[in-house]
Amino acid sequence: MQAQHGYLGVKAGLGLNNITYKNTLKTTNYNPTFNAAITFEKLFKNKYFLGVDFMYQTLGFIEPFSIINNFGKTTGETGEIIYNFRYINLPLSAGIYQGTKWKKIISIAIIPGILMNAKTTVPAYKSNGKQKVAQSFDVSNQPNQFDFSGQINFGIGRNINTKTFIYSLAGFQRSFTTLSNDDYFLDADLKHFSFSIAIGFKYVCY
Numbered sequence: 001m002q003a004q005h006g007y008l009g010v011k012a013g014l015g016l017n018n019i020t021y022k023n024t025l026k027t028t029n030y031n032p033t034f035n036a037a038i039t040f041e042k043l044f045k046n047k048y049f050l051g052v053d054f055m056y057q058t059l060g061f062i063e064p065f066s067i068i069n070n071f072g073k074t075t076g077e078t079g080e081i082i083y084n085f086r087y088i089n090l091p092l093s094a095g096i097y098q099g100t101k102w103k104k105i106i107s108i109a110i111i112p113g114i115l116m117n118a119k120t121t122v123p124a125y126k127s128n129g130k131q132k133v134a135q136s137f138d139v140s141n142q143p144n145q146f147d148f149s150g151q152i153n154f155g156i157g158r159n160i161n162t163k164t165f166i167y168s169l170a171g172f173q174r175s176f177t178t179l180s181n182d183d184y185f186l187d188a189d190l191k192h193f194s195f196s197i198a199i200g201f202k203y204v205c206y
Helices: none
Strands: 006-020 031-044 048-068 074-089 092-098 103-122 125-127 130-132 135-138 146-159 164-175 191-204
Touching (some): 031 191, 048 103
Antiparallel strands (some): 006 191
C-alpha cells in the first residue's frame, strides 16, 4: 500500500445475524444474509487509515415455532418465522495495517443506519396433514427506523500491483439501539448482532 493515498473500492460478504431480546421470545436462530458496500479509505504513514462506506446490509433473525393441532397440542412438527431488516448504512471506521507483503488488518467502526425495508416471512409448512402456503408481510413502518451499532474487524490482505489491494475481513457487529417500540415487540428490547465475512478490493484513486 502507498502512504498518504486515497483508496476507492468495493466489498461484499455474508452475515450470520441474530438478536438479543427480553421477555416475549422463547428462542431465536441465526439468519444468513448478503451484504455489499462501496468503500473509501484514506491511508496515513503507510499504516493507519480512516474509512467511510456506503453499505447495503440485511440483518434479522429466525423464530422457530411448534405446530399445534386442533386440540391445542403440539404435533412434533415445527415451522419458522423469518425476520429481515434491510438497511442503508454509513460505516465510519479507523484501523491499522501491520506487516509487509501480507498485511494484518484491525479496525473498529461506528455504523449509523436507516431502515429501508422490513419483512416477516412464514415459509410453507404442513399442519394437521395439510399444506400451508408461504406468507410474507411488509412491516417496514413498525420497527424503529434508525439503527446505531459498533463493529470490530480482523483481516488480512496484500497488494496485487502498485495500485490494487485485495483483502478479506471477519467482523462482529452489535447494535446499541433497539428495534422495539410500542407497535413492535413491546418491551422485548430487540437488538441486532451479526458475525460477518467479506472480501474486497481497493484501488488508488489519488
